[in-house]
Amino acid sequence: MTRTCDILVVGGGIAGISAAARLAPDARVTVLERETAIGYHATGRSAAIFIANYGNATLRALNAASAPELAAPDFVEGSLLSERGELLVATEAEMPALERHLAESTGVEALTPAEALHLVPVLRAELIRGAAIERAASDIDVDRLLQGFARLLQAHGGTIVTGAEAARIGRAGRVWRVETAAGAFEAPVLVNAAGAWADAIARLAGVAPVGLKPLRRSAALLPAPDGRAVERWPLFAPVSETWYARPEAGKLMVSPADEDPVAPHDAWADEMVLAEGLDRFERMTTVRVTRVERSWAGLRSFVADRTPVVGFAPDAAGFFWLAGQGGYGVQTAPALSWLAADLVLGRQPRMPPAVVATLSPGRPGLAAGR
Template identity: 80%
Template sequence: MTGTADVLVIGGGIAGVSAAARIAPDARVTVLEHEGAIGVHATGRSAAIFIANYGNATLRSLNAVSGPELEAPDFLDDTVLSPRGEMVVATEAELPDLERHLAEGTGVERLTPDEAVALVPVLRRELIHGAAIERDARDIDVDRLLQGFARLLRRHGGRIVTGAGAGRIERADGVWRVATAAGAFEAPVLVNAAGAWADTVAGLAGATPVGLVPMRRSAAILPAPPGHAVDRWPLFVSASESWYAKPEAGKLMVSPADEDPVEPHDAWPDDMVLAEGLDRFERMTTVEVTRVERSWAGLRSFVADRTPVVGFAPDADGFFWLAGQGGYGVQTSPALSRLAADLVLGRVPALPADVVAALHPGRPGLAA
């Protein structure tokens, strides 16, 4: 028996589920997820913070649209954001990076080294030569956001099928047919929201890949430094992005901010990469890392210009790209899901035309 829909979405992360939720009021939608639950990979392993100044100019435009929606989602009874702040700290060698951050950002305030250490007392004052803070950066409750989108999808009659990884993809008579372990599914439109596997899905469908590169990002949970209550600390990051740390349920999450190109897979941390990152963190703080309580890794997938790919493929009828979100997928999901719905349903996008063009899969330099 074949499941039919108007739109099939491959991928049950925040990108696929949010887009499906926004399409569902006007079309029959089915989400196909390889794993046994949604949000298993990059979504479930996100550092989960909204930073308005994160990413290039196109991404900042998406952030500006997404921020108010995360503050008051129309499908939830309360915000998914909570206060955090992001503080950038610089050694003497990193001062050019700090100045660039201040010049490019909005709502970013310069701090003295003493002010930075007052906010995060474990920083080594003698190594801090400059700092800046975006006070409005906020934590995101990712699971609440993802499950809210899933409920919205189901409320409008949409389906999520787990254990349904795409094995074969074919197009005939204007319809995409996807064979999975959970059965076959058909629809005129196929949305490729497969995260790190998006180029693999494109290959199965006969569409030209966009040169997606999955990159591993590792993290570890450390006990809170003795004598310190960390909950009110901001996320703090080196100006050269060689490490960052963030309070997490009374402990510290520390990442080496690695971006190592890898094949798409269920990611795990490289012990040496993690150890080197923890050493960089140790050298900038008074924290002695004696115990790692837990570690993990996720894949952040980028194309060459580090901008998401959103729109119908120029070489495959009915094949829609929603990929390449890198480390920005959760915080840009409100804007990108509405854009995806507008384009799939043939509506004029609410986003400015230059932003839509910057995201299009037919833009120069993407085809592999």
């Protein structure tokens, strides 16, 4: 039996679930997720920190629009943010990059090397020449965010179908049809929120891809160095972002900040890449990595200009792109979910026209990636 609705959303990560939740009060919405649970891939493996100055100008506008909703959401009780801070340090060679970061950012304070070492005492004092801190950077409770949106979706009659990988996608007349192992589904509008698989979904639907490139990002969980209490430490990293570290449940999570191009898949950490990243971390700290308790990886998906793709495809009626969020998907989800709902439903977007234009699937910058 074919199930029908107004809007089909392919992808049950934070992008798809949040957009579906904002659409559900005004339309019948069904989310199709290939895995057995929502948030299985990039969402569930996110570093989960809100950094207002992370990304290009468009992403910073989305960050600013998302911040109030993360601090005081309308779909869960209490803030989704908790204070963390982001500390960037620089060697002598990295000082020009640090100065550019300070000049281009808001709410970021320059620190002396001594002040940086007071915050994170395992940094190598002899290497640090400067530092900067964004004190407002905050941990995001990703599970509460995702599950809150899922409950909001379902409270408005929306449906989530797991184990529903798209096998065939076609359009007949004004209706999209998606055939899955969980059955067939039809709707006039298809929202492509499939993360690293978004270009594959487009090709399956006969729609021109946007040049999405999945990039692997790895991480390792280490014991707290020398038994130190690390919970109050900020996220810390060199300004060149050749690694970063942050406290996690009394331990230290370290990432090589890798961006290795890979095919869409259930990602895992590459041992050599992880080892090289941990070596870079050791060189700038007094920590000696003797044991890795756990390692994992996720996929960050970008298009050529590293800006998300949000809007109706120029070459296919009713096909809506919500993809290319890269490493910003969780922290921009509140703003992008409202924007997606506004555009799909034909409402005046809440974001400024200039920002909406930079996100458009029809923008010239995507041509090279196709």
